[in-house]
Amino acid sequence: VNSRGATALPPGWGTVEPAVTLHETARLLLTLEKEPLVVPDDVQALVEQVHGVASGFVAETTRLQQMAATHQIRTSRQQQLSA
Known part of the structure; x- marks a missing residue:
């Protein structure tokens, strides 16, 4: 996250996970306490916060929908080219 609070994704991460x-x-x-995470104990709860029913995905915004669509288009293009 840069000084303006915007997420800057390294170029190599673009195809590992959807943006x-x-x-x-x-x-x-950014919302977590400044305490160290305990791995693996804290992982499941964090995954559920990102992917679970109470996540930001449930109330998708136009921006999130556009980012997801862009990833799907890129993935489809890569699959077509690899075939």
């Missing part, structure tokens, strides 16, 4: 997941994860991490 929408990375942005939602970055948003979540």
Whole structure:
């Protein structure tokens, strides 16, 4: 996250996960207490906050929908080219 609070994704991360997941994860991490995470104990709860029924995905915004659609288009293009 840069000084303006915007998420800046490294170029190499673009195809590992959809951008929408990375942005939602970055948003979540900013809200956590400044205490260290305990792995693996804290992982399930964090995954559910990003992907679960109470996540930001449930109340999708136009921006999240556009990011998800962009990822799907990129994935489809890569699958077509690889075939």
